[in-house]
Amino acid sequence: MKVKILRILLWHAVASWTWDAQDETCGICRMAFDGCCPDCKLPGDDCPLIWGACNHAFHLHCILKWVNSQTSQAHCPMCRREWQFKE
Amino acid sequence: MEVLGSSDCNLEILETLSDDAIQEITESYDGFFSSVESLIAGTGDSFVEDEFVSHVYCLCKYGLDSLVRDHFLRSLEQAFEKGGASSFWQHFDAYSEKKLHNYGEEIQAVLCKALEEISVEKQYHEKCLSIVVHALQSYKEQSSVDRQTSDTERVHLFSRFQSMLSSTLMTTLPQYFPEILHWYFKERLEELSAIMDGDGIGEQEDDCMDLDEKLRYKNGEMDVDEGYSQGKRLGHDKLVKNIGKVVRDLRSIGFTSMAENAYASAIFLLLKAKVHDLAGDDYRTSVLESIKEWIQTVPLQFLNALLSYLGDSVSYGTTSSDLKSPLACCPSPSFSKVVTPSEGIVRWKLRLEYFAYETLQDLRIAKLFEIIVDYPESSPAIEDLKQCLEYTGQHSKLVESFITSLKYRLLTAGASTNDILHQYVSTIKALRAIDPAGVFLEAVGEPIRDYLRGRKDTIKCIVTMLTDGSGGNANGSGNPGDSLLEELMRDEESQENVGFDDDFHTDDKQAWLNASRWEPDPVEADPLKGSLRQRKVDILGMLVDIIGSKEQLVNEYRVMLAEKLLNKTDYDIDTEIRTVELLKIHFGEASMQRCEIMLNDLIDSKRVNTNIKKASQTGAGLRENELSVDTLTSTILSTNFWPPIQDEPLELPGPIDKLLSDYANRYHEIKTPRKLLWKKNLGTVKLELQFEDRALQFTVSPTHAAIIMQFQEKKSWTYKDLAAVIGIPIDALNRRVNFWISKGVLKESTGANSDSNVLTLVESITDSGKNEGEEELLTGEEESETSIASVEDQLRKEMTIYEKFIMGMLTNFGSMALERIHNTLKMFCVADPSYDKSLQQLQSFLSGLVSEEKLEFRDGMYLLKK
Secondary structure (H helix, E strand, C coil): CCCCEEEEEEEEEEEEEEECCCCCECCCCCCECCCCCCCCCCCHHHCCEEEECCCCEEEHHHHHHHHHHCCCCCECCCCCCECCECC | CHHHHHHHHHHHHCCCCCHHHHHHHHHHHHHHHHHHHHHHHCCCCHHHHHHHHHHHHHHHHCCCHHHHHHHHHHHHHHHHHHHHHHHHHHHHHCCCCCCCCCCCCHHHHHHHHHHHHHHHHHHHHHHHHHHHHHHHHHHHHHHCCCCCCHHHHHHHHHHHHHHHHHHHHHHCCCCCHHHHHHHHHHHHHHHHHHHHHHCHHHHHHHHCCCHHHHHHHHCCCCCCCCCCCHHHHHHHHHHHHHHHHHHHHHHHCCCHHHHHHHHHHHHHHHHHHHHHHHHCCCCCCCCHHHHHHHHHHCHHHHHHHHHHHHHHHCCCCCCHHHHCCCCCCCCCCCCCCCHHHHHHHHHHHHHHHHHHHHHHHHHHHHCHHHHHHCHHHHHHHHHHHHHHHHHHCCHHHHHHHHHHHHHHHCCCCCCCHHHHHHHHHHHHHHHHHHCCCCHHHHHHHHHHHHHHHCCCCHHHHHHHHHHCCCCCCCCCCCCHHHHHHHHHHHHHHHHHHHHHHHHHCCCHHHHHHHHHCCCCCCCCCCHHHCCCCCCCCCHHHHHHHHHCCHHHHHHHHHHHHHHHHHCCCCCCCHHHHHHHHHHHHHHCCHHHHHHHHHHHHHHHHHHHHHHHHHHHHCCCCCCCCCCCHHHEEEEEECHHHCCCECCCCCCCCHHHHHHHHHHHHHHHHHHCCEEEEEEEEEEEEEEEEECCCCEEEEEECHHHHHHHHHHHHCCEEEHHHHHHHHCCCHHHHHHHHHHHHHCCCEEEECCCCHHHCEEEECCCHHHHCCCCCCCCCCECHHHHCCCECCHHHHHHHHHHHHHHHHHHHHHHHCEEEHHHHHHHHHHHCCCCCCCCCCHHHHHHHHHHHHHCCCEEEECCEEEECC
16 A cells, blocks of 8 residues: 555644734833833733723733822723723 | 374484494394394294394384384284285185085084184284384383383284284185184084983973073083083083184184174074974964073073183183173173173073064964964964063064955955854954953954955854854854853853952052052054053954944844744753843843843743643544644744744645644633734644655654645645645745655656646655655755844835935935935934934945945945936
């Protein structure tokens, strides 16, 4: 039988990760979501995104800074709705 | 004075002379003449002498003593010219035709004999002279006309005689005589040198001999117990005595300076030969010490002995002051006879050492290029050269000669950039050893840097040198990368030390210590190039200097790092981490930030990979045709921080595609809300092909793998169909397929046109007759076609924005110089994206436009192509 058998021993693939967000950049710091906020060095787990109830995403650090700086109830910087973290 | 006085008297008494007196004068005058002749000819006896004395008395009585002196000396001169001088030169007539180096052994005997004869003759003449002196003196004592002391009379006459003798010989001196002398001394010195070299132990004893001992030798206290074997000692003494005799004889006939010249030049010649002999083409050993030792043992010994011999045996008042070398600088006349020889020997030592240093230095400088080529091994030669230069101070000679040889041998189109860089690094290291201040390095480095800036692959080579540290050396010659990495580490250490110093030792005392350690720049330093501190030699800094800015270097490094990381399948990045850490020290944390993120991606990928594997293991068993998730590993990038990656579409076969999407899903599960985007054309695939007779392993790119996997389903494909299935353009497919064809796995058969050529799987590898057997593990050879966009491509992309500006500028202004374009861009392109390119980058972009025939370059000006 002249059958050739091909066997894959190892397949090392390359991929890139991306945040599954609609926008490209953070509305607060204007940096790319796939990058990191100005205070961080490493993107990804160290500088995660967070979604609000209004479905707007920001760098966690950015929105926290924003929320903490507001005296009364904080609003989403994009749509001015009351800011609530998405469940 | 005395002569003048007597002639005055003569005029006055001429009138008063009686006939008798005239008669007496005439008689004694005639008698004097004949007795002088017989006296000088040596035929007379004591009777003649008495007669002579009485005639002298008589003549002196009438105040004619000056006549006596003049006539006697003239007769001596005539006699000497006729006899001594001519017979002396006759000895050497036979050698007049011969060239230097060709006199043969017998010349020594001839020279000695001739000198002996002439000395005997001279001694006889001196005897005659002393008779006259004696006669004159005794007359003066009798007549008590004691206007002058007896000694001045004697000194006066003898010096006249001496100068008469020398001038007679000098005027008849044949041209070849100095050569004969030179040759004689050369032969004798070589003989002596051979005797001294003969006994190694004796020589070693000599090494330890310091100057004091030398001086003791000088003063004649030569001690047999000083480690010389008796025989050697004797031979040496005898030889030196012979030479000393010759020198003394030469001096006595007024050839002092000629003799000095002859043996000085012979010594220097011998020294030069010795230096050349010792130094040779071997740079692995230091020769300076042995040369110094040799100077101590041979020429200085010789001079010691010679000078002391002469010093002890000097018997002529006139020559005693000639003991000092006439070439020695400004001997003070107040030196006593005891001090003079030791001064002389010190001077000789200095002269000889200087000469040796200079000779060695010239020798080394001429070969500096070769020395630097095998630098780490040749460091003894560099050390020698350093010492020589400290002594001679002829650094500029080094710079000039080295630059010339660099231009001639290194900075040519034929030399590879790698070699030039390697040589540059060696040059930096070697010259740093010679001159820690880096002044000459600056002068020498300039042409290399200028040249390297003109080469396109310079940055790439530098980065390769920096990063290919441990063994990754493709060219095989030496290990260029290793040395640089080592350099980086060394600098790292020294930097730490410097930091320590600055922080903790700022008190006044330390400041004072630092200040007192300050040294001025060498005189050769170019005042325009900043002070010592800024010129601190830093190899990496000098390499960056070639490139222009560290940003460019970091950028190039990033591209190379990306390439390297993408080709890794085992997540082993220890060496890369190390390199990045070292580079961080030099270029700062901020500029290496992106590289760090890239490395971090690899580390994260490894972790994620393990997590995903663990999660999937719980799944059910594999169905047929399905691949285990274990075969899949991945590198997950933070794209924003990597250099642009060339994305190519690729359709993977079903099972693989499923595997990948499963993997991506798991990732999404673990890392919500992040997701994976595959770059299917990138990565590495190891696969095994089983033929009926053998199995072959290949390591290829995913595209290659996709191609060959298609042949599992169908044994033959046309290019067109295959390209459609895999989803890549036909020309790209062509290149990939060639790999499999060259391996003998696929076979091409010609169809109607090139698109319908048919590829068939080769069933048995023996059919193809190619690659008989051996199991091949290869990284597909088109791996050189990189997945990362090169720096030049990036630059071109970035620069195209400015193309419109440049075109507009040139339409308005007609023609512009490079600098003006650069400045105008800087002035007007301030908004997003601001113009941040260097002059070189702009230049290379413009020359690209010129080659695309959009612009024209004429007389240093760019203008629009019409």
